[in-house]
Amino acid sequence: MRARFVDIVGIGQNATDTLIELPHFPAYNSEVEFYSSRVLPGGQIATAVIACRHWGLRTRYIGRVGDDSAGDLQRRELARHGVESRVTVVPGCMSQSSYILVDRKSGERTILFRRDDRLNLRRADLRRDWIELARLVHLDGHNATTGAVAARWARAAGAITIADLDHSYPGIRSLLDNLDYPVSSRTFPSRFTGEPGLFRAMQEDPAWPPVSRRVHHAG
Numbered sequence: 001m002r003a004r005f006v007d008i009v010g011i012g013q014n015a016t017d018t019l020i021e022l023p024h025f026p027a028y029n030s031e032v033e034f035y036s037s038r039v040l041p042g043g044q045i046a047t048a049v050i051a052c053r054h055w056g057l058r059t060r061y062i063g064r065v066g067d068d069s070a071g072d073l074q075r076r077e078l079a080r081h082g083v084e085s086r087v088t089v090v091p092g093c094m095s096q097s098s099y100i101l102v103d104r105k106s107g108e109r110t111i112l113f114r115r116d117d118r119l120n121l122r123r124a125d126l127r128r129d130w131i132e133l134a135r136l137v138h139l140d141g142h143n144a145t146t147g148a149v150a151a152r153w154a155r156a157a158g159a160i161t162i163a164d165l166d167h168s169y170p171g172i173r174s175l176l177d178n179l180d181y182p183v184s185s186r187t188f189p190s191r192f193t194g195e196p197g198l199f200r201a202m203q204e205d206p207a208w209p210p211v212s213r214r215v216h217h218a219g
Helices: 044-054 069-080 128-132 144-156 172-176 188-193 198-204 208-212
Strands: 006-011 015-022 036-042 059-066 084-090 097-103 109-114 134-140 160-165 181-184
Touching (some): 006 128, 015 069, 036 044, 044 059, 044 160, 128 134, 128 144, 134 144, 144 160, 144 172
Parallel strands (some): 006 134, 134 160
Antiparallel strands (some): 097 109
16 A cells, blocks of 8 residues: 655654663762653654654654564554554564663763664665655664665655764765755764864765755754
């Protein structure tokens, strides 16, 4: 059955987060009583897609989960929020999970996470009409090579491509070459080029200047 047209397709990361609120970050070999602990669905792409759905946009999510309770939670929450999901379930695999330690005093967070390589999207997880029938395609850098394929399809169909970038993963250049609007952390250009200075990093690599004119920094 052919996919319906949507405003935004999100392709990439989901995670189940355990948010632990602390009075302060624990010292080595110490004990700290925590204030609260909550298990919440998260992940940069799944979260963005659900937010867009709450703003009234038609949404589709493409990603992978394990066959565990965390994966079940992700799929239930996407359905509950009205997101059309195209999720591949990986047998015998743990879904991506994070433990987020939040220092109540400073507001700073420390993240402990685990991600199985089997959760990386494959080309076979994508169907071209899922991507072409969209106004905008939103990606991350975790599955850059597969993401680049989706971005090429999207641009060929006239859709806008955008990505949330933090780390320089394998294949990231092919993704950058197919983006209209990369939204990066402040540290991403240096991680991508190896140049420590932000503005020098944005001019260091021959492939970067065309992108840098439209790059947005998320802080």
